[in-house]
Amino acid sequence: MTKVVILGATGYTALELIKILLRHPHVEITAASTRQEGSPPIHTIHQSLTGRLDLNCEDLTPSEIATRGDFAFCALPHGASTAAIPDLLAGGCRVVDLSADYRLTDPGVYEKWYGLVHTDPTRLGSTVYGLPELYGEGIPDAPLVANPGCYTSTAILGMTPLLCGGFIEPAGIIVDAKSGVSGAGRGLKLGSLYCEVNEAFKAYGVEGHRHQPEIDQVLSDISGESVSVTFIPHLLPMDRGILCTMYPRLKRPATQDELLACMREYYADKPLIRVVDHVPSTKDVAHTSFCHMTVRFNGDQVIVMSVTDNLGKGAAGVAVQNFNIMAGYDETTALI
Amino acid sequence: MTKVVILGATGYTALELIKILLRHPHVEITAASTRQEGSPPIHTIHQSLTGRLDLNCEDLTPSEIATRGDFAFCALPHGASTAAIPDLLAGGCRVVDLSADYRLTDPGVYEKWYGLVHTDPTRLGSTVYGLPELYGEGIPDAPLVANPGCYTSTAILGMTPLLCGGFIEPAGIIVDAKSGVSGAGRGLKLGSLYCEVNEAFKAYGVEGHRHQPEIDQVLSDISGESVSVTFIPHLLPMDRGILCTMYPRLKRPATQDELLACMREYYADKPLIRVVDHVPSTKDVAHTSFCHMTVRFNGDQVIVMSVTDNLGKGAAGVAVQNFNIMAGYDETTALI
């Protein structure tokens, strides 16, 4: 059994992570941390865990946490992760970080988009980006993996094959993205209230969203070209699910079958990706760690559609996938 | 044109009130108050009012408000209403109070359920309870009307005919009530977050809810008997609508037709009540000021079902109905 600890246990991502780990045959959750006082039992924070996980949420230091587990899932807000992770690593804990703190390689870009001076910049360049379908070889031995953003994964997984296959232009890709509300977290914000979101739909972050530089960075790195996307997220009146509808420009004439074949070949041995013939719905992958995608033509315009569950493949699912690879378990353990 | 002012303009009830009043041919909204600083234009608080109401939300004293309108709709939290209303009345303003402050006749009961010592107890006994179908004769000349609670109206309207008709026992009436989320207001509460409410259903206030003594008081007053109900509210994953499913005990044998006839006769001349043959849905009355109800037998058990829109007949709609009666307009102006 591998002992794992969870930092930041009160949010939706942590809850999803716990539910997945409870199905994992080789994992024991040994601690859960939160800044809340009084060490509340975790089932008072997440009622659905009543009788399933007998653990109190403790206000622990990173050093204390490092003594409690071999692996840590860090579900803290950005900024808080960099405050905890160096000590976790120093204490011998390997870490999957679900925050944005170690995703971007350039501390200047981080500062611009997150409004914080990065306090652990030397690790930025060397931390592996935890999208196993693209960066799988760096994960088995990594002490720290930066789990990708949910929009980011969905967009990147959809665009990578056609980009690397030389079918599409690296510039001017439009990513019209839509996400369920759980992606906004469990914080008390007016915009997350039921009556603000229900029976409502709108765009947000229209003039620039933090996932845009992350998408550009990864697609550029993976394709060797300078990729720039227009990324426009929207909030869907539902719990979970992301659909990215993407409009790239063709570099050279191609048929739909060629594009589908390119996608299929790229992900041929990837157990959590499905290139499908139909138009995918977010519901097809809800409560799973799968990503479904397809490609279509509308006249001359290529449209790539990619769906994930923002809490699954978009957050907790890929975190456990990364953990499985780091710990030497089958990549899909507890995930399918 | 009657000049009206709105106190507490940031909530959902105030928004609904404004939308109804914008359709009212004899009303001009002359001021809207809020404690927010900076006198924000109202459309920055309620985007849907953009281009429809050109008004800033001001932080006004009750005395200032009284100089701005002939009528005030007071959509403040309980406690805040008693702090404002005496000055509004002293300033010559007639008031429809949408809070709970003047609904209960006994200051001790108010203190028990609202945790506050009532600061204007002398008005408690003399304030008319603003359910026009029951207390219509006291409304035309009232300086102050206490608008009922949303659950309360829905339950009371449904039970009154059979109770006054002598068909049912006053004791042991079970009121299983369900409400949309807008009834919980626009405050930042964990329980009002989209992901807590969506795809979820549960009871709350099970051991006692503030609308229970209000229901008991009004049904006892109107029937002349000592009525006590078991009132169990539930939160529905939807914006608007209340259904009360009520289980009274029959006092004497009766047929369904007799019970329906009793209801129909009681509300024969009431323009906003519909006794229907079918089983009513909350959606039938959503975005209206109507109350639909019916009665059925399941074996020997009588079941009364009554639906309203909690923001309509349950709050803003009945407030405008009260205002219309006070101001001498047709009762249904702007409401049908």
Add this chain to the structure above:
Amino acid sequence: MTKVVILGATGYTALELIKILLRHPHVEITAASTRQEGSPPIHTIHQSLTGRLDLNCEDLTPSEIATRGDFAFCALPHGASTAAIPDLLAGGCRVVDLSADYRLTDPGVYEKWYGLVHTDPTRLGSTVYGLPELYGEGIPDAPLVANPGCYTSTAILGMTPLLCGGFIEPAGIIVDAKSGVSGAGRGLKLGSLYCEVNEAFKAYGVEGHRHQPEIDQVLSDISGESVSVTFIPHLLPMDRGILCTMYPRLKRPATQDELLACMREYYADKPLIRVVDHVPSTKDVAHTSFCHMTVRFNGDQVIVMSVTDNLGKGAAGVAVQNFNIMAGYDETTALI
């Protein structure tokens, strides 16, 4: 009072139409037709009309209908409209047609997209397209007005000012559109079942949707250029509302303020259009006949966002707006 009749009374659009007309001070609904047998009272088809409209749905011929009203709202399926409208017009009835039958000017395009040979092609070229903000001058005297499609109106209203202002290229406009489920009608289709749509989001009609040629036709006509859009609709898990997020290419450098000013000027005297400073939500216009829109830059990419209620400004609201103009009433009667 103007006597109006409604053909095809069982759908959601007809219900919305009736609710609007019940608030109209100069309208009497004199008949409602349906092919259902037995002349059911309309409240058995639409429970919410109980006690509000005392009318049976009759299986009437167009000639009979023409004797019952001065105006007809035709909410029939496409194909059925052309079968009824010539007789309605011959009978002296003026008609607002909510189907697609008279929207397209080219019978070949109609046949391609609707799979039907048009049976009244001579009226195609001469029928006014009922978007009053663009074609208002032809409506007052029109015997027949072709009410636009819901997606169509939302996209066209959003793109017209910038196109006519010479700011954007006519080719390659991407229209990523999202609609609530009521736009799919009340027919029994697997894809309209609650459990298929709820907590789900997907694109449909990706390779070509009927509203695409309609958008192209109208934008080309109004701008004098050959406009072609890529139109990708998506189904939102909610009742009502359309958002079109549109990505045109700039023809010449411009600032956001210039683009907003262009929009504002274009719609300066249009009472149902609001060019807003904020990012609009479908909920802002739900249950209204308003269209809200704005424009933003993301880097160099222009994004136009436009929202309507698909049953309001997208269908029944604009139908009543057209009727008001035809009948000589104020354009916004019963609509604001």
Add this chain to the structure above:
Amino acid sequence: MTKVVILGATGYTALELIKILLRHPHVEITAASTRQEGSPPIHTIHQSLTGRLDLNCEDLTPSEIATRGDFAFCALPHGASTAAIPDLLAGGCRVVDLSADYRLTDPGVYEKWYGLVHTDPTRLGSTVYGLPELYGEGIPDAPLVANPGCYTSTAILGMTPLLCGGFIEPAGIIVDAKSGVSGAGRGLKLGSLYCEVNEAFKAYGVEGHRHQPEIDQVLSDISGESVSVTFIPHLLPMDRGILCTMYPRLKRPATQDELLACMREYYADKPLIRVVDHVPSTKDVAHTSFCHMTVRFNGDQVIVMSVTDNLGKGAAGVAVQNFNIMAGYDETTALI
């Protein structure tokens, strides 16, 4: 590996069953039947199964099915089950029947509520009712298990401890039940359309619902008293989840702690039941096979609240639980 087949593979219950069985380490799904022509691949019926289950839905006779598996899950409509099950059993297949066909012991009661003459009445008395917490001892050796109804399980599990503990009266128990829409199945019914259900709430089956005699039968059998309930179901605007709010009458004075202790003791060794201290939400058990319950007092009135996922513990989850017991696996395999 145990070979299992699924009859009636197109519905929501079958999909849930398949998803659970895909996680089962000892099960291979060897066939899925449907009356649809052309043997469609199952992922064309359930898109979410793409790449997860490579199987065509075949139109098989019961005898053919019996050659394909050791166990059959029968998710056919009532009436169709009795037509298939005798042949399945004769062919050596053991069966979990998810229809209502073998739940009631009296063929007359079955005929009254289902409108069909029972064609296999001799099995009625001897078939075990598949609620393992109550009838667990009969399941290991049963050839056929009658899986309970979803409302039924939720109500029965909640009421049984207090009834068997002698705390409450067997007569006059009010069961106010609320269910998500998936309980209504995947058939094309007007009442299952998104726009009919969304933002709507109403009761149905008010004068008598098929689960009422089933609840009465089981509670009477288990308590040895003649139990009769008033059962009023309501339709919730959500996919999954049942809450039964139940109002029994106390037989003798008791405290809340005594009632909770009675519940806890009754289910002490039951791995899928949780007696909780808080008020349970349907969301706590969504996508699981757990049942959560508690009890409260409101004045003198006892309120029992019990929640399940209607597709989980209410249907597919309990079916797999029954299968596990029949096949000799741990009761909770694939379920927690």
